[in-house]
Amino acid sequence: MFVDECTVKLAAGDGGRGCISFRREKYEPWGGPNGGDGGRGGDVILVGDDDTNNLVDYKYQPHWRAGRGEHGLGSDQHGKDGEHCRLRLPLGTVVIDESTGKVVAELIEDGQEIVLCKGGNGGWGNTHFKSSTFQAPKRANPGLPGETGTFRLILKSIADIGLVGFPNAGKSSLTRAITKARPKTAAYPFTTLHPQIGVIEYPDDKRLLLADVPGLIEGASENRGLGHRFLRHIERCALLLVLVDMAGTDARDPRNDYKHLLRELELYDPALLEKPRLVVANKMDVEAAAANLAKFKQRYAKADVLEISCLTGDGLPKLRKELLKRVAALRRREKMSPPRSARA
Ligand SMILES: Nc1nc2c(ncn2[C@@H]2O[C@H](COP(=O)(O)OP(=O)(O)OP(=O)(O)O)[C@@H](O)[C@H]2O)c(=O)[nH]1
Ligand SMILES: [Mg+2]
Numbered sequence: 001m002f003v004d005e006c007t008v009k010l011a012a013g014d015g016g017r018g019c020i021s022f023r024r025e026k027y028e029p030w031g032g033p034n035g036g037d038g039g040r041g042g043d044v045i046l047v048g049d050d051d052t053n054n055l056v057d058y059k060y061q062p063h064w065r066a067g068r069g070e071h072g073l074g075s076d077q078h079g080k081d082g083e084h085c086r087l088r089l090p091l092g093t094v095v096i097d098e099s100t101g102k103v104v105a106e107l108i109e110d111g112q113e114i115v116l117c118k119g120g121n122g123g124w125g126n127t128h129f130k131s132s133t134f135q136a137p138k139r140a141n142p143g144l145p146g147e148t149g150t151f152r153l154i155l156k157s158i159a160d161i162g163l164v165g166f167p168n169a170g171k172s173s174l175t176r177a178i179t180k181a182r183p184k185t186a187a188y189p190f191t192t193l194h195p196q197i198g199v200i201e202y203p204d205d206k207r208l209l210l211a212d213v214p215g216l217i218e219g220a221s222e223n224r225g226l227g228h229r230f231l232r233h234i235e236r237c238a239l240l241l242v243l244v245d246m247a248g249t250d251a252r253d254p255r256n257d258y259k260h261l262l263r264e265l266e267l268y269d270p271a272l273l274e275k276p277r278l279v280v281a282n283k284m285d286v287e288a289a290a291a292n293l294a295k296f297k298q299r300y301a302k303a304d305v306l307e308i309s310c311l312t313g314d315g316l317p318k319l320r321k322e323l324l325k326r327v328a329a330l331r332r333r334e335k336m337s338p339p340r341s342a343r344a
Contacts, residue, residue, distance in 0.1 A: 002194035004155040004232070006059040007098065013041025013068040013082030015120035015143025018128075021074030022136065033137055035126040039069030039079035041119030041146040046095065048107035049088040053197065055153055058087070066117070069143055072125040082119055082146075092158040092236065098150040108158070116151070120144035154232070159197055159211035160327045162234025164265065165243035166257050167191070167215030167225070168250055170282040173310035174243065175212040178320055183212050189250075190215055190226060195233040200320060208327055211237060218260040221267035231268045238330040239323070240265075240277040246293050246307075247286035254281075254292050255299050276330060278304050280319065285309040 016038025023031025044066050067082030095105040095116065105114045123141030130137055163171045167189030175181050179198025184191050192214045200208045213230050220228040234240060242261055244254045258279065265272040279300075281293050284307045297305065306322060308315035 001056050002054055003056040003059045004054075004195075004230075005153065006055050006062065007150060007152050008058050008062045008064060008087075009148075009150050010044045010085075010087075010117050011065045011148040012044050012085075012117035012119040012146030013066040014145050015039070015041050015122040016069035016071040016079035016082075017142050018123035018125040018140030019072035019074060019077075019079075020126045020138055020140045023075075030135070032135060033126040033130050034074055034076045035140055036072035036074070036077040036079065037125045037128075038072045038122030038141075038143040039081040040122050041069045041143065042066030042082035042084040043115045043119045043146075044085045044087065044117040046093075046105055046107060046114045046116050047086050047088050048091050048093075048109050048112040050091055050110035052088060052090045053155075053157070054090060055093070055155055058089075058153060066119055066146065068146075069119070069122045071143075072122065072140070076125070076127060079122055081122075084119075086113075089153065090155055090157075092156050094154045094156060096152040096154065098152055104151070117147040117149060120146045156235050157195055157197055157211055157233040159209040159234070159237050160331075161200075161208060161210045161239050161241055161323060162237035163210060163212050163241045163243060164216055164231075164234065164261060165282075166217060166245060166250075166252070166261070169215070169243045169245040169257075170310050171212050171215070171243050172196075174280070174282065174308070175210060177310050177313065177316055179210055181210075181212070193226070195230055200323065202320070202324055206324065208323060216261060216264050218264070220264045228264060228268045231265070231272070235269065235272070237275070238327050238334070240272070240275050241280050241323075242277055243280045243282055244296070245283055246281040246289040246296070247283035248288060248292055249283065249286075255296050258296070258300065258303075276326065278306060278322070278326070281305055281307045282310060284314065285312045 019035035021035040066085035070079035172183040172185040181198030183196045217225040
């Protein structure tokens with residue numbers, strides 16, 4: 001099961017109580033206070049994890065709590081600190097505090113750690129309250145409570161390239177052809193139900209991440225088909241590939257497909273239309289495709305079109321090279337401009 005949105009209730013550990021105790025030894029009538037401090041409560045820490053791409057664990061187990069600090073003990077013994085609670089989350093997870101609606105954390109790198117809820121400090125034992133005039137304090141502090149909160153986790157996959165197209169356009173076939181990912185492909189619509197990330201490998205260890213998402217149809221914004229919620233997985237891509245079935249296999253006109261795709265992207269978030277995009281004309285091995293492409297180019301003279309066939313492999317090496325070139329140029333430009341703030 002693929003889950004890309006869920007709510008969790010988190011609680012850091014409370015601090016342990018300080019201790020009230022006095023030194024009692026033979027021939028030491030005024031031994032003085034020796035109550036130790038309470039231990040600190042554990043933190044709730046979010047950890048970026050490259051090995052997971054799903055929030056399913058947190059959907060079925062939404063309550064997480066770090067360990068509480070132990071109470072202080074006599075003989076100046078400090079209570080043990082509470083255990084931290086580490087939540088491993090897929091890269092691209094955005095964390096929103098439900099009480100304010102604000103983004104409070106975002107996991108981008110593998111191994112990155114963010115303390116989301118801080119554990120409470122332990123209370124002071126009575127040793128701290130001793131003074132020259134107050135030598136037997138019967139006073140200690142309680143531990144402070146740990147921070148708690150309800151948070152919404154939203155996974156927005158991190159990929160360089162996002163693949164959008166009508167169902168059956170060949171998105172998964174393309175992903176299979178140029179990456180090692182193995183999404184299912186079939187001649188019926190909505191074969192792909194969840195986003196899949198594939199890695200396009202190049203010599204010199206260069207790699208690009210490609211996000212294959214479910215098919216988009218006219219009216220997706222009104223929840224037709226699989227809706228358009230999954231478009232969040234292409235929000236962070238540098239480049240969009242709009243895959244058009246030039247063969248018009250399902251008796252649709254490729255020109256209208258393109259129009260509807262752009263419209264649905266705009267209805268989800270107009271910013272998606274501002275992203276650089278490349279039109280990929282697929283199924284060019286089919287006879288009707290060439291004529292359809294000519295008509296397409298007439299209507300969209302300015303569109304950047306690349307012809308491929310996932311079946312024969314024609315145009316794929318060129319597409320691979322083009323992707324590397326374009327994404328590298330975009331990333332360079334991005335580095336020079338100030339980073340975009342995280343959006344919910
Ligand atoms: N003739 C031909 N058929 C293709 C080509 N690429 C894909 N197909 C066929 O088109 C059908 C749909 O391919 P998929 O890759 O499953 O399409 P998709 O876009 O991932 O579809 P959904 O996951 O349902 O959105 C399959 O039967 C493929 O064999 C191509 O270049 N030429
Ligand atoms: Mg598919």
